Amino acid sequence: MSPLIALCSNQQTLSGYGALHQLPTLLGHTAGDVLLFASPSFLASAHWATLAPHIAATLVDIVTVTHEASPQQLNDWVTTWRGRCRTVVAIGGGSTLDAGKAFSTLACHPLPAERYLEKIGDTALTAERLTFLAIPTTAGTGSEVTQNAVVTDTAVLKTKASLRHPNLVPDYAILDPALLRGTPAAVLANCGIDAFTHLFEAYLSRQANPLTRALSLTGLRLFVEAWPFLADSDTRGEAAREKMLNASWLGGLCLASAGLGVIHGIAGELGALKPWHHGKVCGQLLLPFFDRLAENENEAQQSLLHELNHQLFPLAQQQFPAQHLKLWITDNACSPFWQTTERLTPAQVTAIAERATNKYSLVDYSAADRAGLITRAWPEGHH
Structure with a gap:
């Protein structure tokens, strides 16, 4: 007998050259108050220069992600932004997408990040999270459609573990291969x-x-x-x-x-x-x-x-x-x-x-x- 499998995918996945330009339209269907998680390379690109004016009115702030997020970093972001945004957008590689994904759920949970982590945590995540849109600028991790967000601490906890729940799959994914040009x-x-x-x-x-x-x-x-x-x-x-x-x-x-x-x-x-x-x-x-x-x-x-x-x-x-x-x-x-x-x-x-x-x-x-x-x-x- 074949194993029973549950497939959990995005509500919408937009794929093709120029798909990034659909982001303002998608944001028009969300609650607004957008917190953007982005990689430095994307923020320095012509893609961002073109996109920024079209989402500026709904943008609360930008979080720059340079590496895989640690529990403490996530806790700090939650302390700063909980209650101040209703939609999260992540544009970047897997680390950026996972950071935005992790924040989108932890912002709706009362305990520190480490309490919900596989391997070391003691508390299960609920289905609660903010609206989340994922836009990869690399082609590898598939984080824009996975049910987990990787959290890494090489300094204190010495662990690489995931926050995991079927509802961690982003609401929307935008796959625009133009973002890979020049990589x-x-x-x-x-x-x-x-x-x-x-x-x-x-x-x-x-x-x-x-x-x-x-x-x-x-x-x-x-x-x-x-x-x-x-x-x-x-x-x-x-x-x-x-x-x-x-x-x-x-x-x-x-x-x-x-x-x-x-x-x-x-x-x-x-x-x-x-x-x-x-x-x-x-x-x-x-x-x-x-x-x-x-x-x-x-x-x-x-x-x-x-x-x-x-x-x-x-x-x-x-x-x-x-x-x-x-x-x-x-x-x-x-x-x-x-x-x-x-x-x-x-x-x-x-x-x-x-x-x-x-x-x-x-x-x-x-x-x-x-x-x-x-x-x-x-x-x-x-x-």
Whole structure:
């Protein structure tokens, strides 16, 4: 029997070049009093210069987001803005969207942020939150359609955890690929491989069912069509970035419904320790994970991999689908996301591996297995 899956999506998702210009119209359907969460790069862009006059009348203030929000930062924002805004708009990468999303719910809850966090909290979120609109400027996290907001504290609590509730899915998402123009190739690759990992882990999840696998497969097809041309400046690049943005949205929908696997189980714990780019971390773990998939003889997993490879590359008769995927991704990347000078100590590798979970992987991986993935992703980390 297939698992029972609940799909929670936006009330409206507007997708396509120029979609950002629909924001003033959407805000006309909300309660107004808008607090904007935005990345510095967006606020410095021509997009903001064009948009700002059209929303100035309803704008209460702007919160600039430079990194993943901590519980204390969220608590400070709530203290400052509770009761002073009725609508939240977030424009930026995943950190910006998650910060706005977290604020939109915490502003309607009485306790500090840490009380509601998974792993360490003791209180469940309710459905209450402010109206929330999400506009990604990167194509990777899918935060504009997920049911969670990531909160990170590397200083005090040493945790990376989520606020989670089905009502955390934003009311509206605007996917405008024009916002990705000029993004450095390294950022496009790091975010794109995050989108792939969401789709791939959701496809292989033991919680997946035919509906979520169909959505994952659609997103993975878009990824394959986009990946080789992601950083191109011509019309082919424009089309590729639009496809990746939609693949990212599908990845967010699939991860929220079917769950993720061991790569994200490790990445979450590593993120509590190191302020490394989440997508890059996932990408570096993905390559040794492909090797593990090739070695593993789990019948259900191998069947899914062969079917995936056939769907994505119908002309490639590959006996080893995991290795074929690995080579295709590395050969067609616009930037070598797997290269790093970062290192982990043996104690850090052990701590991350022991605290990590396998999430919804089809196969169980021991702490030693997880440590092996980590040390293969960061080869000198075990020296």
